[in-house]
Amino acid sequence: MSFMTFQYTLSTGRKQQQQQQQNLTDKDNMFCAIGLGPKYVKVIICVPKSNAVQRLCSEAGYDCSLANTLSDVTNLLKDLWHQTVVIVSADGDLTYLKEYITENCMSDVVTLLGILPCNTSRSATLFARLREAGVTRFLLEEECEWRLVLELQMIEEAELRLKHTLNFCHALYEAVEQSNDAIQITGENSTILYVNRAFVDLSGYNRDEAIGKPATDILKCFGDNGQGAFFKRDHDHARHHVSAAIQDGGMTPSSPITQQKWDGECLGRRKSGSYLKQHLKLIPVKVCPTSRVIHHVTIQRLLASHDSPAADGLLHINLKKPLLSNAVQKMPPLMETPITKVVQTLMSARDRPDCTADVKDALEKAMEILRSSELYAPIGCTDMGIVAGLLQGGRRNSVSTPSEMRVFPSHHHRHTIAHPIIPPLEILEALGSSSQWDFDIVKLESVSNHEPLYYLGMQIFKKFEMCDILNIDEDVLAQWLKLMESNYHRSNAYHNSTHAADVLQATTYLINLLQDYLVSQGDMLEPMEIASLLITAVIHDLDHPGRTNPFLCNSADEMAILYNDTAVLENHHVALSFKLMSENKAVNIYQSLDTSTFRSLRGAIIDLVLATDMAKHFEHLAKFKNSIASVDETGSSTSLTSKENRESRMLMKRILVKCADISNPCRQRRLCKIWAERIANEYFAQTAEEKLQNLPVVFPDFDEQTCNIPATQIKFIDFFITELFGEWHNFSNIPEPIAQLQNNYQYWLEQYNPKSKDATDHNQH
Numbered sequence: 001m002s003f004m005t006f007q008y009t010l011s012t013g014r015k016q017q018q019q020q021q022q023n024l025t026d027k028d029n030m031f032c033a034i035g036l037g038p039k040y041v042k043v044i045i046c047v048p049k050s051n052a053v054q055r056l057c058s059e060a061g062y063d064c065s066l067a068n069t070l071s072d073v074t075n076l077l078k079d080l081w082h083q084t085v086v087i088v089s090a091d092g093d094l095t096y097l098k099e100y101i102t103e104n105c106m107s108d109v110v111t112l113l114g115i116l117p118c119n120t121s122r123s124a125t126l127f128a129r130l131r132e133a134g135v136t137r138f139l140l141e142e143e144c145e146w147r148l149v150l151e152l153q154m155i156e157e158a159e160l161r162l163k164h165t166l167n168f169c170h171a172l173y174e175a176v177e178q179s180n181d182a183i184q185i186t187g188e189n190s191t192i193l194y195v196n197r198a199f200v201d202l203s204g205y206n207r208d209e210a211i212g213k214p215a216t217d218i219l220k221c222f223g224d225n226g227q228g229a230f231f232k233r234d235h236d237h238a239r240h241h242v243s244a245a246i247q248d249g250g251m252t253p254s255s256p257i258t259q260q261k262w263d264g265e266c267l268g269r270r271k272s273g274s275y276l277k278q279h280l281k282l283i284p285v286k287v288c289p290t291s292r293v294i295h296h297v298t299i300q301r302l303l304a305s306h307d308s309p310a311a312d313g314l315l316h317i318n319l320k321k322p323l324l325s326n327a328v329q330k331m332p333p334l335m336e337t338p339i340t341k342v343v344q345t346l347m348s349a350r351d352r353p354d355c356t357a358d359v360k361d362a363l364e365k366a367m368e369i370l371r372s373s374e375l376y377a378p379i380g381c382t383d384m385g386i387v388a389g390l391l392q393g394g395r396r397n398s399v400s401t402p403s404e405m406r407v408f409p410s411h412h413h414r415h416t417i418a419h420p421i422i423p424p425l426e427i428l429e430a431l432g433s434s435s436q437w438d439f440d441i442v443k444l445e446s447v448s449n450h451e452p453l454y455y456l457g458m459q460i461f462k463k464f465e466m467c468d469i470l471n472i473d474e475d476v477l478a479q480w481l482k483l484m485e486s487n488y489h490r491s492n493a494y495h496n497s498t499h500a501a502d503v504l505q506a507t508t509y510l511i512n513l514l515q516d517y518l519v520s521q522g523d524m525l526e527p528m529e530i531a532s533l534l535i536t537a538v539i540h541d542l543d544h545p546g547r548t549n550p551f552l553c554n555s556a557d558e559m560a561i562l563y564n565d566t567a568v569l570e571n572h573h574v575a576l577s578f579k580l581m582s583e584n585k586a587v588n589i590y591q592s593l594d595t596s597t598f599r600s601l602r603g604a605i606i607d608l609v610l611a612t613d614m615a616k617h618f619e620h621l622a623k624f625k626n627s628i629a630s631v632d633e634t635g636s637s638t639s640l641t642s643k644e645n646r647e648s649r650m651l652m653k654r655i656l657v658k659c660a661d662i663s664n665p666c667r668q669r670r671l672c673k674i675w676a677e678r679i680a681n682e683y684f685a686q687t688a689e690e691k692l693q694n695l696p697v698v699f700p701d702f703d704e705q706t707c708n709i710p711a712t713q714i715k716f717i718d719f720f721i722t723e724l725f726g727e728w729h730n731f732s733n734i735p736e737p738i739a740q741l742q743n744n745y746q747y748w749l750e751q752y753n754p755k756s757k758d759a760t761d762h763n764q765h
Contacts, residue, residue: 041156046073047089047115053148060149074100077110083164085155087113090126094133101134108163111155113137115144182300190215193295200351202302207353215298260284278302339619343367343626367626423448427455434459437509437736438668441502452501453485454478457538460508464534469527471592480587483580487543493681495544502675504537506660514656514732528597529653532604535589536657539577540609544569547686549615550698554690567613574609578602604650611654612661614720621724624655628731652731659728665713665721665744666737672744676713710751717745 043057046067057064067073073086074097088094094112101110114135116123130138136159139151176183182199186192195203195210203210262282278300285295349355350363423431430444434456444452458478461467467474488497511525511533518524525533545552549568552560563571581588590598611620627648664675683702690697701712721741729738 041152042084043152044073044076044084044086046070047087053087053144056145056148057152060152062152070094070097073097077101077104077106083156084110085113085152086110087115088130088135089115090117090130094130094135098134107134108167111136111159113139113151113155116140118142180301182302184210184215184298184300186215186296186298187294190296199300200353201348202300204351206351215296339370339622343370346370423455431455431459434505435509435512437740439505440668440671441498441505442671442674444501445498450490450497451485453488453497453504453538454481456501456504457481457484460504461534463508464530465527466531466534469531470589472589476587476589476591480581480589481538483584483587484538484542484577487576487580488541489544489546492544492546493685494675494678495541495546495682500538500541503540503660503663504534506663507533507537507657510656510660510728510732510734513734514652517732528601529604532601532608533653533657536605536608537660539605540573540612540657540661541569542573542577544573546682547689548698549613551686551690551695554695554698555693567610567615570610570613574606577605604653607650608654608657611657617658617720617724620651620654620658621727624651624731625727627651628727655724655728655731659724662720662724663737665717666725666741667744668740669744669747672740672747676709680707680709680712708752710748713748714745714752717741717748 041062043062043064044067045053045057045064046069047053050066054064054066065076067076070088070093073088077084077086077100086097088097097112101107112130112133112135114130114137116126116130116138118140127138137151137155139147177196179196180198182202183194183196184192184199185194192210192213192215195205195207199210200206261284262280265279280301281297281299283297283299284293285297286293346363346367350360350367355363424447426447427444430440430447433439441452441456444456448455458474458481461477461481462474467477470477485497485500488495488500490496511530515525549560551557552568553565557568559572560568562568581590585591590601593601610616664679665672667675680702683699684704684707687697687699687702688704689695701707701715725734725738725741728734
C-alpha cells in the first residue's frame with residue numbers, strides 16, 4: 001500500500017467520520033463529537049527519526065511536539081490541557097515517565113504508544129519492558145510510515161473517546177448529585193437505578209431503601225382522593241400519567257403515555273407519610289430513536305407556598321389535612337429556630353447512605369436529647385443530695401407519667417353538694433351546646449351575670465367526674481370555682497372570667513377529639529391528665545391585671561421583681577391558685593390526694609400554665625413539630641402519645657392548652673369579632689398608660705386613634721394561629737375550628753383597610 005493510497009484512505013475515512021457526526025443527535029454529539037478529533041489530540045514524539053514521524057502526524061492534522069529526552073516529555077506535559085499521545089521508543093528507562101504520569105494523575109488523558117524494532121532477539125524483552133512502563137499501544141518500526149496515523153485514529157476512537165466519555169459522565173454525575181432538584185432514574189420493570197442527594201432529602205428514603213425497589217413503592221402522586229386536592233386541574237392527569245409510566249416501565253412502546261414527557265404540578269408523599277407540593281418532570285429515555293423506552297428520569301422540585309397556583313378554594317395548613325382557602329396561602333411558614341436547624345442537620349447526617357449503624361444510633365440519641373425541655377440540666381443527679389436539691393429549685397419534675405398520679409377507684413362513693421343550686425332556665429339553655437364548637441360563651445356571660453366560669457365549670461367537671469377523681473364533695477368544687485372566678489377582674493376587657501370559661505370550653509372540646517384519636521391508637525388520656533388540663537384552663541389567667549409581661553417588667557411592677565422578669569404573669573397565675581387553696585381547706589380541691597399524686601398533678605399544672613407564655617410559643621411549637629417528625633420517621637403513630645414517652649406526651653398537652661387559649665380566631669364570626677374588639681380595648685388602655693408614664697410602647701399598632709383591627713387580626717393569624725392549629729389539626733383532626741378559621745381570615749382580609757405602611761406591605765405580600 002503506497003503512502004499516497006494511504007493518504008486517500010485516511011482522507012476518505014475522515015470525511016465519512018465527519019458525515020456520521022453530522023447525522024448524530026445532539027445527545028450523541030455531546031458524548032462523541034465535542035472535544036475529540038485531531039485538533040483536540042496532542043502528540044508528543046520522543047523517538048529516533050522523529051522528523052519523519054512528525055511530518056506524518058502534522059499532515060493528518062495533529063498538533064505535534066518533539067522531545068529529545070524523557071525529561072523534555074515531562075516538561076511538555078506540564079502544559080497539558082487535552083488528550084495526549086506520547087510516542088516513545090523501546091530504548092531508555094521509561095520508569096521515570098510512568099511515575100510522573102501517575103503522580104500527576106494524568107493516566108486518564110495520556111496514552112503511551114511504543115515503537116518496537118523489527119525482528120530482533122530483544123523484541124520480546126523490549127515489549128515486556130514497555131508494558132511494565134504503562135505503554136498500551138504498539139507499532140513496529142517498518143509499519144510506522146503507513147500505519148502510524150491509522151493507529152492514532154484507533155487510539156482516538158477506542159481509548160481517548162472512551163476516556164473522554166467517562167470523564168464527561170463523571171462530571172455529569174457530580175452535577176446531578178449536587179443538583180437541588182430531586183432526581184430519580186428507573187430501568188426496566190420500573191426498578192429504581194439511581195437517586196441523588198436531593199431526592200434523599202426530599203423523600204426521606206435513603207439510597208439503600210430506594211435503589212432496587214419498584215418506583216411505584218417510592219414515587220407516589222395523589223389527586224382528589226380524600227387525601228387532599230391542591231392542583232385539581234392537573235392532578236388526575238398527573239396521577240394517571242405518572243402511575244402508568246412507572247408501572248409500565250416503558251415495556252409497551254405503543255403506549256402513548258410512556259413514550260411522552262410529562263411536566264406539571266402534583267402532590268407527592270414522603271416516607272414519613274407527610275405530603276408535599278411538587279413540580280414534577282417525567283422524561284422517557286431511549287438508547288436510540290428506534291428503540292423502546294428503557295429508562296425514565298423523574299425530576300421533582302418542592303414548591304414553596306407562594307409558587308403554588310390557586311387551589312380552587314382548598315388549601316391546607318400543612319399538607320396533611322387541607323382545609324384553608326387560598327387566602328391563607330399568604331400565611332408564612334413556621335420560623336426556623338437554631339434548635340430546629342440543629343435537629344434537621346443531624347437528621348440529614350443520620351440518613352446519609354454512608355452513615356454506619358453505630359453513628360446512626362448516636363445521632364438518634366443526640367436528637368432525643370435535643371428534643372427534651374431541659375437542655376442544660378445535668379443528667380443523673382437525682383441521688384446526689386444537695387446537688388439534686390439545688391437543681392430542682394424547689395419544684396418537682398412536671399413531666400410525670402399518668403401512672404404516677406394516683407387515681408381513686410371508680411367505685412368510690414358519689415360526692416354530692418349539700419345544698420345543690422339549680423341554675424335558672426336561661427343559664428341551662430345557654431349551657432345546652434357547651435360540648436359544641438359553636439358554643440356561645442358571651443350569651444352565658446350575659447345570662448349568668450358575669451359568672452360563666454362557675455356554671456360552665458360545674459357542668460364540665462361533673463361530666464368528667466372530677467369530684468370522684470379528686471375525691472372531694474361537690475360543694476368543695478363549687479366553692480373553688482367561685483373563688484377562682486372572684487379572682488378574675490371583671491373590669492378587664494379581655495382577661496376576665498369569661499375568657500377563662502371560653503378556654504375551659506375549648507379545652508373540653510379538644511380533649512374529646514383527642515380522646516377519640518388516642519382510643520383509635522389503643523391509648524387514652526387518664527383521669528389525672530384530664531384533671532390537669534381542666535384545672536389549667538380555669539386558673540391560667542387568674543388575677544390578670546389587664547397588662548402584659550413586658551409592661552410589668554418595664555414598669556418595675558412588684559410581680560416582675562418577684563419573678564425576675566421571667567414569665568411573670570404565668571408564674572403569678574399558678575402560684576396564686578395554689579396559695580388561695582392552701583389558706584382555706586373548704587376550697588382545696590387537692591385535699592384528698594396523697595403527697596405523690598398531688599406533687600405530680602401540681603407539676604403538670606405548673607408546666608401547662610407556663611406553656612401559655614407567648615414568649616415561648618415558637619419553642620413549644622418547634623418541639624411539637626420535631627416530635628411529630630420523629631413519629632413520622634419511625635412509622636409509629638403511638639410513640640408520641642405513649643405514656644412511656646413522657647416529654648412528648650406532656651408536649652402534646654401543652655399544645656392542646658395553647659390552642660384553647662388563643663382559639664378566638666377559630667370561633668364563629670360574631671364571637672371572633674367580639675373577642676378581637678375586647679383584646680384591642682385592653683391593649684388600647686395599656687398603650688395609653690405607657691404613653692402617660694413615658695414607658696416603652698409594647699404594641700404600637702394598638703393606638704386607639706390609629707389602630708386597624710382587621711390588620712392586627714391578620715398579623716396574629718399569620719404569625720401565631722396558622723401553624724399552631726395546622727400542626728394540631730394534622731395530629732388530632734379538628735375540621736370545624738379550621739374551617740371557621742378559614743372563614744374568619746377571609747372576613748378580615750375583606751374588612752382590611754390599609755391605612756399604614758405595614759398594611760400596604762401586607763397587601764403586597
